[in-house]
Amino acid sequence: MYDPQTIRLKINGVEEEATVKPYATLLDVLRDQLGHIEVKEGCAVGDCGACAVFLDSTPVCACLVLARQADGAEIITAAGIGTPENLHPLQEAFMDYGGIQCGFCTPGLIISAKALLDENPHPTQQDVKVALSGNYCRCTGYEQVIEAVLAAAEKVDGRHG
Amino acid sequence: MVYRFEYYPTRSIDEALTLLAEHAGSEVVAGCTNTIVDARATRKIPKAVIDINRLSDLRYARRDNGTIRLGARTTLTDCFALPFLVKEAPVLKLMAAEFAGTLIRNRATLAGNIAYASPAADVAPPLLALSATITLVSKARGPRTLPLSEFIVGPRKTALAEDEIISEVAFPAANGEVKSSYFKFALRNAMAISLVSGAVVLRMEGNKIREAGLALGAVAPKPYRVAQAEGMLKDQIPTDALIREVAKVVAASTSPISDIRASAEYRREITEVMTRRIVERALSS
Numbered sequence: 362m363y364d365p366q367t368i369r370l371k372i373n374g375v376e377e378e379a380t381v382k383p384y385a386t387l388l389d390v391l392r393d394q395l396g397h398i399e400v401k402e403g404c405a406v407g408d409c410g411a412c413a414v415f416l417d418s419t420p421v422c423a424c425l426v427l428a429r430q431a432d433g434a435e436i437i438t439a440a441g442i443g444t445p446e447n448l449h450p451l452q453e454a455f456m457d458y459g460g461i462q463c464g465f466c467t468p469g470l471i472i473s474a475k476a477l478l479d480e481n482p483h484p485t486q487q488d489v490k491v492a493l494s495g496n497y498c499r500c501t502g503y504e505q506v507i508e509a510v511l512a513a514a515e516k517v518d519g520r521h522g
Numbered sequence: 523m524v525y526r527f528e529y530y531p532t533r534s535i536d537e538a539l540t541l542l543a544e545h546a547g548s549e550v551v552a553g554c555t556n557t558i559v560d561a562r563a564t565r566k567i568p569k570a571v572i573d574i575n576r577l578s579d580l581r582y583a584r585r586d587n588g589t590i591r592l593g594a595r596t597t598l599t600d601c602f603a604l605p606f607l608v609k610e611a612p613v614l615k616l617m618a619a620e621f622a623g624t625l626i627r628n629r630a631t632l633a634g635n636i637a638y639a640s641p642a643a644d645v646a647p648p649l650l651a652l653s654a655t656i657t658l659v660s661k662a663r664g665p666r667t668l669p670l671s672e673f674i675v676g677p678r679k680t681a682l683a684e685d686e687i688i689s690e691v692a693f694p695a696a697n698g699e700v701k702s703s704y705f706k707f708a709l710r711n712a713m714a715i716s717l718v719s720g721a722v723v724l725r726m727e728g729n730k731i732r733e734a735g736l737a738l739g740a741v742a743p744k745p746y747r748v749a750q751a752e753g754m755l756k757d758q759i760p761t762d763a764l765i766r767e768v769a770k771v772v773a774a775s776t777s778p779i780s781d782i783r784a785s786a787e788y789r790r791e792i793t794e795v796m797t798r799r800i801v802e803r804a805l806s807s
Contacts, residue, residue, distance in 0.1 A: 363526055383529030386558060406559045408713060413625055422625045425555050429529050430575055473624065494712030495623020 373441030462500030553629030
């Protein structure tokens with residue numbers, strides 16, 4: 362019963378394997394088995410968005426995906442959209458605008474913000490609020506986060522324009 | 523880990539139906555947005571989950587003569603991402619825009635929200651107002667189709683048999699001008715459980731309402747159509763007086779609970795005000 366099985370994931374461009382229980386979530390596997398600790402466990406029931414990742418280009422809560430459902434999928438975490446040497450404009454803007462205090466919600470916010478900018482390069486303040494409404498932040502009061510996303514949008518747009 | 527279950531991926535409906543027939547106490551999953559939450563809370567832990575998330579035969583949204591057919595894998599995000607569906611059923615888009623948040627909408631399905639049968643299921647009022655039907659299929663008995671209003675039996679109770687899978691949600695295509703609107707009233711705008719939600723779908727003939735669908739959620743043991751109000755609107759050229767009368771009848775039809783989120787009186791009051799507004803909003807759209 363509950364025999365583990367090996368799944369393959371491409372995480373931030375790198376092929377990885379994990380042997381997982383049938384009931385393990387993608388969050389359990391990314392964080393505890395494979396060490397991608399930028400994927401945070403907040404509520405683990407889909408309310409807080411701290412574990413958000415791209416699953417085959419779609420932003421989802423990793424806590425509500427079974428690891429085996431993701432077998433063969435491509436995962437992008439917040440660590441996969443920029444590097445310390447070459448930060449994504451969103452990552453830069455979160456620092457510049459103080460969109461970070463304790464930092465726990467930041468990886469999830471970065472994923473949701475990236476999903477927004479991929480779809481809508483010219484978001485209004487209201488668009489940003491709606492896009493981030495599934496991500497909780499208990500420190501910043503959201504004001505600086507929203508400013509950061511709007512600033513990053515201008516930068517991303519400038520880069521492509 | 524406080525819960526355990528087996529996991530079975532599937533490649534065809536037939537395979538899923540066979541697994542379901544063989545494994546008593548298993549649950550069919552797609553987005554898993556309720557299943558994992560309930561398992562973690564130890565409210566309901568299935569023996570096994572049967573994953574239909576990769577079944578291409580349940581992934582479709584099409585018009586078939588006079589009927590809109592949505593495969594069981596249709597997600598909340600599809601309600602505003604598929605231009606065809608937005609055009610055919612804008613009321614679903616209005617609902618989906620207020621359903622949880624993007625991360626959940628990308629995984630949660632219309633069929634899953636219906637199967638869970640919460641009294642506050644946000645998917646139910648617009649689909650009820652659209653006169654939706656639901657198709658269930660089992661290995662032993664094949665498919666059967668029933669009105670959504672009969673499928674949802676009570677709180678967390680449906681007509682789904684242990685060996686059945688929801689295969690499709692369908693509703694009549696527009697066929698002429700359709701005016702619709704939706705409201706969700708909750709304590710915050712996102713990630714919220716409805717205090718009251720409601721939808722109205724008016725199939726028009728000039729200024730006259732040819733057919734009306736009006737349904738509520740979260741104010742009774744199950745989401746339901748308000749047949750009396752629908753009858754009052756049918757074949758009428760609506761006036762302010764009629765709309766006020768309808769709103770009163772709709773509020774009187776509710777049997778809400780008082781809980782931590784709101785009192786029964788408050789829910790009833792909100793129902794009357796919001797019903798009036800959505801009928802007005804639909805007519806002026």
